Amino acid sequence: MPNMVTLQGEDDVFFLLLKERLERININTDSPDGVHIVCWHSGPAVDCDLVIRPSTSNPYPREVHCEMVLHDLYIPSGSGEWGPKEIEHQLLWLNNPSSERPQGVARYWIHVRDVVDMISVLFDDLPKGKIDICGRRCWSHEAMSSELEMLFNRVRAAESKTFELENLKIFEPNTEPMVSPPRPNLGPLHTAYQKVGLKGWHPVVPFRIGLMECIAHQLP
Numbered sequence: 001m002p003n004m005v006t007l008q009g010e011d012d013v014f015f016l017l018l019k020e021r022l023e024r025i026n027i028n029t030d031s032p033d034g035v036h037i038v039c040w041h042s043g044p045a046v047d048c049d050l051v052i053r054p055s056t057s058n059p060y061p062r063e064v065h066c067e068m069v070l071h072d073l074y075i076p077s078g079s080g081e082w083g084p085k086e087i088e089h090q091l092l093w094l095n096n097p098s099s100e101r102p103q104g105v106a107r108y109w110i111h112v113r114d115v116v117d118m119i120s121v122l123f124d125d126l127p128k129g130k131i132d133i134c135g136r137r138c139w140s141h142e143a144m145s146s147e148l149e150m151l152f153n154r155v156r157a158a159e160s161k162t163f164e165l166e167n168l169k170i171f172e173p174n175t176e177p178m179v180s181p182p183r184p185n186l187g188p189l190h191t192a193y194q195k196v197g198l199k200g201w202h203p204v205v206p207f208r209i210g211l212m213e214c215i216a217h218q219l220p
Contacts (some may be wrong), residue, residue, distance in 0.1 A: 004031035005123065008046070009039030011090075014082045014112065018052075021116040027067055035123050038064075040080040050126055052119065054082050057183075066126040069186050070115060071134035072107040076213035082112075087211070090145050091218050094152045104141035108134040108183055111205035118189075118201075127192040135203055148211050156216055173186035 004020065007029040009015040019029050019041060028034075045051075045062040053060060055071045073083035086104035093102055114131060127220040139147075190200040 004028045005070045006031060006034060007039070008037070008048070010041075010043075013077055013080050013168035014040075014052075014073075015039045017075070018116045018119060021120050025120060027120075028074075035126070037119075037123065040136060050119075050123060055132075057081075059185065065128060068119070068131045068133055069131070069184070070110070070134060071218055072109050073112060073115060073134075074109055074210065075112040076210065076217040076220065079112075079204060086141065086144065087148065087214050089216060090148050091152070091214060095219055101145070104144070106140045106181055107139050107144070108138050108142070109138070109207060109210075110135040110203055111207075111210045114203040114205050117204075118193075121196060121198070122192055125192075125196050126201075127188060127195070129188065130190065131188050132186060133189055134184050135188070136179045136183075136186065136201075137207075138183065139207065143206075144211075147208065148215075151208065151211055152215055152219075154211075155219075 003026055006149075007015075007019055007022065019039075022029050034052060037050045037052070038046065038048045040051055040053050040060060041057045045060055047063045047064045048164050050068065051060045051064045052068045052070065054073065055069050072083065073079060074087055074095055075082065078088060079085065084104070084107060086102065086107070089102040093099070110133065114135075118133065142218075186201055195202045
């Protein structure tokens with residue numbers, strides 16, 4: 001594995017998390033040599049080896065060896081330009097339910113930690129072409145909202161020392177929506193993982209853990 005990359009992009013939450021992940025495995029991210037990685041969602045573009053962008057952006061307008069497209073990404077501290085806002089909107093509503101509950105759609109949620117871990121594994125042997133990235137399991141908006149509300153209530157009960165039996169019940173929502181949106185094609189990503197000697201693309205951060213991190217980060 002090379003110990004140098006050129007990492008470019010806006011100094012936003014995704015860029016900083018990827019930079020921290022690479023530097024944790026002793027990769028110099030400010031080198032003029034090595035793999036050229038660009039985190040991009042809009043604005044000027046340059047030729048590079050790897051571009052990483054959200055699915056809501058336009059296709060990357062320059063030459064690139066590998067284009068990683070992130071679908072349904074969530075970042076506990078706030079996703080900014082990089083992912084949907086449904087989790088953040090639900091948390092705001094739970095903290096102050098004075099208006100109609102926010103709506104949303106079914107999603108293949110993926111935690112940012114799974115994404116930056118994936119990039120740290122693949123950047124040394126980049127697949128060619130477009131690589132779609134998302135979770136494998138589809139969550140209906142209603143199931144995500146119910147799970148988040150249950151965890152939120154547990155946190156509030158713990159803070160106020162008002163735990164009741166209801167807060168301790170095992171909660172297993174039916175996550176499958178009545179109609180699932182088409183899942184992005186994970187075949188190229190799965191194959192890329194196998195090519196570097198791994199079993200394939202299997203995100204490891206449980207959604208419940210990720211939602212707890214969102215609560216910890218985003219609520220006072």
